[in-house]
Amino acid sequence: MSQTTTVVAEGPSRAPWYLRLPVIADLRRSVGLQRGMLIVGLVLTALLVLTAIFAPLIAPYGFAASAADGVGFGTQQAPNPTNHWGTTVAGYDVLSRVVWGARTAVLTIITSVTMSFVIGVLLGLVSGYVGGWFDRICTMITDAVYAFPSLLLAIVLSIVISGGQSSAAGGIMSAAISITVVYVPQYFRVIRAETVRLKAEPFVEAARVTGVPVRRTLFGHILRNATRTLPLIFTLNASESILTLAGLGFIGFGIEPSSAAEWGYDLNRSMTDVTSGMWWTAIFPGLAIVLSVLGITLMGESMNDLNDPRLRRRRAPKKTRAAAPAARAAEPGAPARAEAPTGSASSGPAGDGPEGPARAADDTDDTKEA
Amino acid sequence: MTGEPGTDLTSHRFGTGEPLLQIKDLSISFATDRGDVPAARGVNLVLDEGEILAIVGESGSGKTVTARSVLGLLPETATTTGAILLRGQDVVTMSRAQLRRARGADVSMVFQEPSSALNPVYPIWWQLGEGLRAHDPKLTRAQLKERAVEALRIVGIPDPENRINRYPHEFSGGQKQRIMIAMALALGTKVIIADEPTTALDVTVQAEILQLLRDVRDNYGASIILITHNMGVVADLADTVAVMHDGVIVERNTAQELFDNPQDPYTRTLLAAVPRIGAASASGRMSETDRAELAGHEVIVEARGLEVTYPGRLGTKPFRAVRGIDFTIRAGEVFGLVGESGSGKTTTGRAIVGLEETTGGSLTVFGYEMRRFRERTFKPLRKDIGFVFQDPATSFDPQLTIGACIAEPLQVHARDLPSAERRRRVHDLLEAVQLPAAYADRYPHELSGGQRQRVSLARALVLRPRLLIADEPTSALDVSVQATVLELFQQLQAEFGFACLFISHDLAVVDMLAHRIGVLYHGRLVEEGIGRDVLQNPQHPYTKRLVASLPVPDPAEQARRREEFRILDAQLPAADEMG
Known part of the structure; x- marks a missing residue:
């Protein structure tokens, strides 16, 4: 009955699992500028992670070393063969500090993202599913948290945790916890909204009618379908945690230079150098912060675009009708679905607006019986 | 290619003069992740002044895409070749500004879902005025309102002077569809493209909207392109019909000819798949002894004065979805529950499995009282109950x-x-x-x-399971697919012998399956009995109206039924306002 539509109706043979992993699948179907953005993001992020892992191998000296083989580096030395990126006002090697700093940054990211992810997702799931007064209280608290400036929170926490000047673990934890507190509401909101939506979906009701236990419904059915927008929050969260850590260090609530290398602290110490023409102490840690944040954000942004079929570029059709966007905005039939998380990677060719191309494409997907 | 149906431009023309709209060799394809998907291939169509052309086909046939291309409303991923001549001008090559001028003034669209086609935050007059002002920016507010009142009066909205200030949610679905048609009329549109205009509406409302569309054509000379999958609607309204399948027009003919003497095999299957009341009635096949035997079976579900009330929010009255209904389902019996949207039929089905709370009366399932039920004690019974949901895409x-x-x-x-x-x-x-x-x-x-x-x-x-609840299991399917699923359902019911509550708004479908039928209207069971009796000899005025409003796939027969419906309609006070 369907000669032409078989291409679509048959469905693709599923790619092996490693090609369906989030980042790899995104990379495979990206084109043009989006692909460029994604690749730049991936490379920068990979660089950050690799530097963090192999810091002891890459860095010429320890992060708190001010001398090698019994010979002191000297303070505020310009780049030279011993210290390729020069030395700081305290006599540390800038290159080593920057390399070791990656480790601190990555640790902060991992701790903060893990904590806010677990707490936010759990709370969101339960709150959305249970509803009632529990849901109301959770929503109220998370709304209140939105009013907190994250840096202020971080300062307070770092004082509470370690009395201001602190150890490596204390500094990382205070940055991580403050980020957690700020980001839990975002995970919570997203997951809660998805849960509330999914709770009314027939497949969840089908599970209820079958008598599936609540826990299985929550984690087996709802959570697996609610995670689509998480990568974006994930990356925003990660870059924000680097910035908070750096901010804490910069205003002097960070980690002592003898317990770990930290870019924000180094920047703070280099302020006076800049005015006297010593560029190397500020440029390198500054660049490290900028590139890390840029890399992670680019990755998140492009993944977000790729996951939205309306934003995803496809390999160019020969001739396009350009009138569409204006038309769809003008005609009353196209409901605005601004930020809706749409279509997964695998859900067929469909998934533009509910009225427009989706009908055409969706329909082809739903062709008659084989 | 000539001689093939659909490619010959001159055959089965409705008028004789210069055609209003001419589609020549139109092909549309979509770029997707899996390569180009053709949606329409070599489509040729002619629309004359005052003609109602129906494009029929199942989902994926390309009917919507074809019609949308007339307005230039295709997404960026679409590639169009061929020509669409609107009064001699080619839409395919028009600039955006030209397209904007043509939209509304020359061609308007009426969408399937009237509630999402109107912007909820603006009053009706503003939305009507928006289109008017787009084509004539000099109009004043007073003039806009005046024109809006006029347009609403034409489409039969009562008290238009006051109601133009209302918001979309204050209108019923049928009225919103009327407003959409009023918008097209206010702009003096020549061609109205109605994309499944009645699919989201109840049958009785559908009959009214079809009547309105007919009036619009008769009184204002507008041509209508009607996109639909419902053969009854086609028979009711269309002058000429084009049948689309897989992006190709397989047959094009006048409506009467097409129904009397379908040429293409696909058209024939399509027509054969349309269920008709009385054609394969499940209750009609049963003998008296069968019935007596069934009546002696064990009671599976029993409702006595069943009430389901949704608590109202602060300041609003609670909504009584089901208002005291009695029915019994016995082992091996298929009980059909019919009614329009909001009649409480789905709520009743959901109450049986505990998805809605029984708030009054008594509902027993396998002898278990569902009022104040506890999940823990009810859970063992769940294995005896199956549930089939309406939308296969989300279940x-x-x-x-x-x-x-x-x-x-x-x-x-x-x-x-x-x-x-x-x-x-x-x-x-x-x-x-x-x-x-x-x-x-x-x-x-x-x-x-x-x-x-x-x-x-x-x-x-x-x-x-010993009990199956089927909530509109086929309403999201194409007719030909529906036919096979219904057949399968019958087979399985015979094989497994489960009792079934079959919920549907489609009388013909229920007739095919149900031994007994209950008709719900505003939460009350107005009529109940053996399927054949209820549908072929309805007693309650509402049931009569419901049966009469169902369009049948035969233009001549439908014209007769239309008259019948009009008489019934005049006797019954407007059903929208009742209850």
């Missing part, structure tokens, strides 16, 4: 394979079943619903709507 977890979906009830209720045995049961059921066993490893989105609904049946039946 499966997209992350699970078909096999896992079907096996889930087994995992919950038969935990100690070895996994090999579980797999075997899944395969058996796939076979029972006539799907290849290999489908167990597929994902829901890889299946078509009809296939998914079969899987839905398989999942509901995997525990061999």
